[in-house]
Amino acid sequence: MSDQTPGHTPERPDAGEEQSVAATPPGETGGPTVREQERPGVLQQILGGSALMSVLAVVLALFIGGLLIAFADEDTREAATYFFARPLDTISAGWTAMAEAYVAMFRGSVFDWQAATFAGAVKPLTESMVFAIPLILAGLGIAVGFRAGLFNIGAQGQIIVGAIVAAWLGFAFDLPPVIHLLVAILGGAIGGAVWGGIPGVLKARFGANEVIVTIMLNYIAVYLISYILKQPGFNPGRTGQRSPAVSPDATYPLLVPQWLWPDNGFRLHWGFVVAILATVFVWWLMERSTVGFQIRAVGANPAAARTAGMSVGRITVITMVVAGALAGLAATGQVLGTERSLTAGVAASFGFDAITVALLGRSRPWGTFFAGLLFGALKAGGFLMQSLTSTPIDIVLVVQSLIVLFIAAPPLVRTVFRLPDPDRRRRRKAGPGTTPQEATA
Amino acid sequence: MKLELQGITKVFGSLVANDHIDLVVEPGEIHALLGENGAGKSTLMNVLYGLYDPDDGQILLDGSPATFKGPGDAVSAGIGMVHQHFMLVPVFTVAESVALGYEPTGAGGVLRLEEARRRVREISDRFGFQVDPDARIEDLPVGVQQRVEIIKALSRDAQVLILDEPTAVLTPQETDELIRIMRELKESGTSIVFITHKLREVRAIADRITVIRRGTVVGEASPTSTETELASLMVGRSVSLTVDKEPAQPGEATFEVENLSVVAPNGTVLVDDISFDVRAGEILCVAGVQGNGQTELAEVILGIEEPDSGSVRLDGEDLLGKGVKERLRSGIGFVPEDRSTDGVVSSFSIAENLVLDLYDTQPFARGVSMSPAKVTANAEQRTEEFDVRYTSVHDPISTLSGGNAQKVVLAREMSRPLRLLVASQPTRGLDVGSIEFVHRRVVAERDRGTPVIIVSTELDEVLGLADRIAVMYRGRIVGIVDAKGEDGAPVNRDVLGLMMAGVPLEDAQRQAAEHHSVLGAADLGDDGPRPAAEGETRHTSAEGETRHTSAPASTEERP
Incomplete structure (x- = not known):
């Protein structure tokens, strides 16, 4: 323990201190059984943050993203060559570049006031929602894992497997409408659940680290989909890139049908309703069900959960299955709604963006929902920003990454905005440094 | 300086x-x-x-x-x-x-x-x-x-x-x-x-x-x-350092441990072939320095740890092979040694912590759906009964002081009808007021006819609460002594101290008669009728003397 720097979390003095965990005569009794430290401290800290911190992280990320846009801008750089002669030129050029880029992004993601029709003006918002569907659903899956203390990095693989199953059920079978869709959706969820369940079982039974297993399963899923797309049944065009189109019976209907609003051009489909329903379900699951109670207990303190008679292994498996099923649902949004066939790039980077979404949403269902919407908007807006201004779309990735960075470093955001540290009075967990028991273990 | x-x-x-x-x-x-x-x-x-x-x-x-x-x-x-x-x-x-x-x-x-x-x-x-x-x-x-x-x-x-x-x-x-x-x-x-x-x-x-x-x-x-x-x-107020309790009225031995051994994966013997029983309506204190197998013993009784041999029976029925949940619900109350690690989920509310064991039973849940109203009502009743001071039962339990958090654990564990109560270090880190409360509750549970096991490293607590004392050292029970001898005099704390260092009962009694510990000498001139002050009778020659018992301390050197 070093000296106390500002922003460093000071332990609450003395209070709640126990002279617990006294040392054992080491080497003699071998010490008490070492408990697995399953609690990721960082995760706790990130999830413990407030909604305000999320908002501030976004604001800060957008601001820094804006600076980068300004620096990347031709005019700004030109003006910067004579910065010391006329500094205001540089600043105003930078400001213009930043404003233009963000205005374009807004027009591309929320409301385009320059569009010819009202439908055209509203279309960006619906596009954002389309992009948000897989982000929200997969994000919910990640969030459930976080609540159980599991770093599920495998949403990508779970999406891919879910997509394979959903697409196959969608194009290879001929079932009545509605039923066909439901079967395909269910199949996608089960596909994801199986892929998510594997690391769950491996962790529960053999103690395999879920981070490593899910990352490896992502690789397997990526090669699985390229293999499957080369199989005759999946590969009518012999390109190995795209499966047959999903039967119209098995696709999500458009949310705003043409007969209701002709020529609206919206791609938004019922997958968004599924996302809302899933959000409500996850809220119920976590806050009102006995399963969620156990998931939260295991996530917050596995030792206490075990002492209270819960089966940590069983909850780990259940959590991973639920997480995988949600990722599978995210896949259905793509193959049964947006793309309507299976492609090699079906998962894009949704599985990884979903981690960011869950972090930004603090693993709360509605937080994840709105974080998903925001990220959908960033994606949708990025396209128009790139075409209207000279700003590369990659800046969106930079902004996303900055958001995660700031969320992962709450003290940094607090310092920037001069906020007090809410952890100041948090109970001290361990004494200064480790206890001898941990040290000798 | x-x-x-x-x-x-x-x-x-x-x-x-x-x-x-x-x-x-x-x-x-x-x-x-x-x-x-x-x-x-x-x-x-x-x-x-x-x-x-x-x-x-x-x-x-x-x-x-x-x-x-x-x-x-x-x-x-x-x-x-x-x-x-x-x-x-x-x-x-x-x-x-x-x-x-x-x-x-x-x-x-x-x-x-x-x-x-x-x-x-x-x-x-x-x-x-x-x-x-x-x-x-x-x-x-x-x-x-x-x-x-x-x-x-x-x-x-x-x-x-x-x-x-x-x-x-x-x-x-x-x-x-x-x-x-x-x-x-x-x-x-x-x-x-x-x-x-x-x-x-x-x-x-x-x-x-x-x-x-x-x-x-x-x-x-x-x-x-x-x-x-x-x-x-x-x-800041006058306190009583004694535990008020009537003499125990023990009944049948309802809880029995026989030849129990626990071996760590690395081969270290943590619990070494121990046998004891606890009678209904008596408090057995397991005394010993931290890390001598008491933790493992308690965990075996709860079912968190599986023993390598031996049997554990409650009311004649074998507990081994049953899950933790089953044991808890069959009437074992368990107060874990480390409250913040094993006893409570610190980010959970007081109300949630109070149903950590019974969350999926009536009336707190129907099917898989929980009833927050019932959980809250339960919390208000329990906190009232156990005198927990709080702002709101929906606040995280981490906002409570150690004493109040411990009362929450006790309230949870004693809210079921109990056939056995196991409490490890029930008063560690608590203020004097809370200690009094916890002790009163434990004695009340005993008087209801429940067999009680208290694991404690504090000699004062052991002497205050116990009806019988089992001293553990390196996984073994060195000896089991009655808290009060046949003449009604409490057991000598020096004897217990020596036993905690592994000295067998007879040797300990002999050594204690010869030497007087520094702390034993500090008992002299005390006023209160304190259960720990019994050493006085043996310390008549030790006025002001501060010799220490060197023998056991040096046996503590490297073996």
Whole structure:
């Protein structure tokens, strides 16, 4: 323990201190059984943050993203060559570049006031929602894992497997409408659940680290989909890139049908309703069900959960299955709604963006929902920003990454905005440094 | 070196941990800092050691002000600290540990370990520490590890030594040894600040006592004050140190453990072939120094740990093979040793923590759907019944003090009809008021006819609560003694102390009759009818004498 720097979390003095965990005569009794430290401290800290911190992280990320846009801008750089002669030129050029880029992004993601029709003006918002569907659903899956203390990095693989199953059920079978869709959706969820369940079982039974297993399963899923797309049944065009189109019976209907609003051009489909329903379900699951109670207990303190008679292994498996099923649902949004066939790039980077979404949403269902919407908007807006201004779309990735960075470093955001540290009075967990028991273990 | 703290103030958020504390430590004096957990003792010492910046006040060394930016400054100013949890690297040797942080180096930055070895040997010989510079830390008993910490401080020329709760991890005999060392240090002119909440120790060795309560100095006391006086000063009201209980009315032995063994995966025997029973309506205390197999025993009873052999039977039915959930619901109440790790989920609300075991049963859940209203109603009833002080039952349990959190655990575990109650360290870290409450509850449960097992490392608690006492040492039960002999006199605490160091009952009785421990001597002249004061009868010849029982302490050296 070093000296106390500002922003460093000071332990609450003395209070709640126990002279617990006294040392054992080491080497003699071998010490008490070492408990697995399953609690990721960082995760706790990130999830413990407030909604305000999320908002501030976004604001800060957008601001820094804006600076980068300004620096990347031709005019700004030109003006910067004579910065010391006329500094205001540089600043105003930078400001213009930043404003233009963000205005374009807004027009591309929320409301385009320059569009010819009202439908055209509203279309960006619906596009954002389309992009948000897989982000929200997969994000919910990640969030459930976080609540159980599991770093599920495998949403990508779970999406891919879910997509394979959903697409196959969608194009290879001929079932009545509605039923066909439901079967395909269910199949996608089960596909994801199986892929998510594997690391769950491996962790529960053999103690395999879920981070490593899910990352490896992502690789397997990526090669699985390229293999499957080369199989005759999946590969009518012999390109190995795209499966047959999903039967119209098995696709999500458009949310705003043409007969209701002709020529609206919206791609938004019922997958968004599924996302809302899933959000409500996850809220119920976590806050009102006995399963969620156990998931939260295991996530917050596995030792206490075990002492209270819960089966940590069983909850780990259940959590991973639920997480995988949600990722599978995210896949259905793509193959049964947006793309309507299976492609090699079906998962894009949704599985990884979903981690960011869950972090930004603090693993709360509605937080994840709105974080998903925001990220959908960033994606949708990025396209128009790139075409209207000279700003590369990659800046969106930079902004996303900055958001995660700031969320992962709450003290940094607090310092920037001069906020007090809410952890100041948090109970001290361990004494200064480790206890001898941990040290000798 | 004369150390003065003037008006030290340290504020954490809305909590004033230290409120204008003044403290003077004269050269060569043992100054006890007495206060309950949470009173602000450790904060004050962390300020002194440079770990915290004080918000107000100053530190004077021999009259001149000093500021410490970090522990480094404090160390170079001659202040040494031995933390409650040692700061040692287990795989290092003693010499390496002592060298850590001020490594003596020769040409080209090569570590001169010989120099460190020499220092260890020199200090060790001077004060009779008996520490081998080449022993590995992890092979040393706790008492010796503590001496390594002291050597470390002394090797940096500490003139003021801060000992933070140094006796928490020691056997009574190791405590005696520590007290001897403290006296030696004092003789050589080192000042010692001794932080504790144990009244007995304070009276045994302190030259002066400063009592802290809620961040302020409430008074100075002399070592001749009685324990009751000190306790009252510490708590702020008059306290009773006795546990009021009727003699036990034990019935049948309903809980039996036979030939139980637990072996760690690495082959270490944690619980070694132990057998005992507990009768309905009696309290069996499992006494012993931390880490002698009590934790594992309790975990086997609950089912968290599987034994390698033996049987555990409750009302004639075998418990082994049943899950934790099944055991809890069949009527075992379990108060875990480490409340914050095993007892509560600190981010959960008080109400949620109160249903941590019964969350999926009626009336808290129907099917998989939980009923928050029922959970809240239950919480309000239980907290009322167990006198838990809180703002809202929906607040996280981490907002409660240790005592109140422990009451929540008790309320949860005692809300089911019990056939067996197992409580490990039920009063660790609690304030005196909460301790009284917990003890009353435990005795009430006993009087209801429940067999009760209390695992405790605090001799006072054991002597106060137990009807019978089983002493554990290195996984074995050294002996089981009745808390009161046939003549009605309570068992001698020296005997128990020796048993806790592995000395068999008869030998312990013989040795206890020959020697008198420092702490036993401190009992003399006490006022209150305290269950722990029974040593008096045997101490008639020990007036003012401070011989320590050397035999068991030295057997604690490396085997």
